[in-house]
Amino acid sequence: MHFQFRRLAGLSVLLLLLTANSLTAQVALYAQYKGEGRLVRQVHHLTPFVDDGAGKLVAAESRYLMNSVPEYAPVYIAIRNLKVMSRSMEMMGSGAELNKRFEFKGDFESAYPLEDVFVVLELQTEDAGKLLYVQEIGNLTPRHLKPIEMSVPLTQRIGPGRFKLHLFTRGMEVFHSEMPFGQIERSLDKQVRRRLEGVTDAEPKPYVGPTPEYPPKLKRAKTAGRAVIRLTIGATGRVQDPIIKEATDPAFGESALAAARMWRFLPRVKEGRATPATIDMPFVFNP
Incomplete structure (x- = not known):
């Protein structure tokens, strides 16, 4: 595998000459520190920080x-209001393009408090292969939307529709709403199976899932409320047949139902076998 490293317009960027499938699985990001790769645990603005081997976080090379x-x-992070665009200006008469940029903005939300969150933006260019850009997101507070913008200067054309986001917290990649649903499901199937190894008896437990989106009209009105979703947890931990049992407003019920469909549980285990279980799952909305 061949790597070529660059620094571009103040942004941390790695030009990777990789096969198309090399970044489809979950990954960890490493940065060079004193001649060796160390796991990136934080990003401050655009600077990666790694453990120096003595428990101290220090700046590493980009x-x-x-x-x-x-x-x-x-962990699951929802990306709301995502907007992605590329911009360029053409000089009249010459056909040359100026100020080529790739831009994205979105609101990031988690169901859990998360620290040291950062994003890696992967772009597929027509001529130069894959480019990675790194930027800090910071800490996420439950049910609080955090707006993030990235504007990336480009020297290469981007292949149509070829971009991918990786999100990390404390160096670990997490699930997010822009990932293909099938990819999330296959990964969770494996993770749940690992956690059931050796278990003889256990009640079902939530494993991972998104927070419901706050209905915009109710959020603007600062209306609080709740919803209860009745669902069956299958032997793989997947949610089956969810229905709205009760809701203080129909919009809360629909939002909770959409979120519940994407949750994954550790299933009930009896005498070493995973078995279905039906539960009521409450969701609380506070503006």
Whole structure:
């Protein structure tokens, strides 16, 4: 595998000459520190920070390597209001393009408090392969939307529709709403199976899932409320047949139902076998 490292217009960027499938699995990001790769645990603005080997986080070089890891962290981040665009200006008469940029903005939300969150933006260019850009998101507070913008200067054309987001918290890649649903489901199937190994008896437990989107009209009105979803947890931990049992407003019920469909549980285990279970799952909305 060949790597070529660059620094571009104040942004941390890695140019990777990789096959198309090399970043489809969960990954960890490493940065160079004193001649060796160390796991990136934080990003301050655009600077990666790694453990120096003595438990202290120190700034590392903006030279990166991505390696596959066995699992995602059991965390889900919702990306709301995502907007992605590319911009360029053409000089009249010459056909030359100026000010080529790739831009994205979105609101990031988690069901759990998360620290040291950062994003890696992967772009597929027509001529230069894959480019990675790294930027801090910071800490996420439950049910609080945090707006993030990235504006990336480009020297290469981007292939149509070819971009991908990786989100990390404390160095571990997490699930997010822009990932293909099938990819999330296959990864969770494996992770749940691992956690059931050796278990003889256990009640079902939530494993990972998104927070419901606050209905815009009710959020503007600062209306609080709740919803209860009745669902069956299958033997794989997947949600089956969810219905709205009760809701203080129909919009809360629909939002909670959409979120519940995407949750994954550790299933009930009896005498070493995973068995279905039906539960009521409450969701609370506070503006």
